[in-house]
Amino acid sequence: MRAVGAARKVVGYAPGAWDLFHVGHLNVLRHAAARCDYLIAGVVDDAMLEAAKGRRPVVPALERAEIIRSVRFVDEVVVETQPDKLLTWREHPFDLFFKGDDWRGTPAGADLEQRFGEVGVEVVYFPYTMHTSSTQLRRALTLLDPAAARTSVAAE
Template sequence: MVVGYAAGAWDLFHVGHLNVLRHARAHCDYLVAGVVDDDTLEVTKGHRPVVPVTERAEIVRHVRFVDEVFVEHQPDKLATWGQRPFDVFFKGDDWKGTARGLDLERRFAQVGVRVVYFPYTVHTSSTVLRRALAALEGGGRADPAAVVGGD
């Protein structure tokens, strides 16, 4: 049985998240979705998520493509693998060919884990949703053309 692992914040869950989980499930027999906790997201992304980790984990747990949810409490994916082993790690193709992506591939290869990349959904992202919410909270209207970003 091939165990796949798809990690993410899964904050402001949207169709891009669903696409990653759908694609991941099609490439493994058992899919574990890693949900990064609030403190780790604050350290790695510079802000806390809008939706707290317990709620994000609950949402992801109920996506039909997901067999298991694992809450991550640190940013090192190899350390995560040590706590919850898997055979394939899924990542958005925005990492492919980058220094971080190549390092991830190298480190995972040492323990026999393959890294598989999926198309990144640029038009819908948590960053875009976060900017739109901030614009609305500021009393302005969010212009979809002005709110461009990733993840």
């Protein structure tokens, strides 16, 4: 945990799927940790991720949580089992909420800012690392072995 003397600690929350962990994920956690004294990372569980994205993750939630727990920038990990971030805030209070800048200016982003603003939480946007993403990695894996991709989906 990063300490700030006697001053009140600023707690940040960075939710994500964190599937197929890559340098873009690391950058988000690094930037988030630089903005707060204590960083909580939320790992979206498999069922919630499937409902939101229409597919199961490649790496199961408990394994993704273990990976994120091992990142030195992260102080605490919670597995998210429901989509309402305000409920997460009530269970694990934080001052800053970190999100990708693709949410900035969207109705979902505006709703998030409004709801969190009512309880004093600032939404902080970070740019994505453009040269890599889990979606790109998933596509590359499918191109390398289309049969494995079909088997993986059928097994889920």
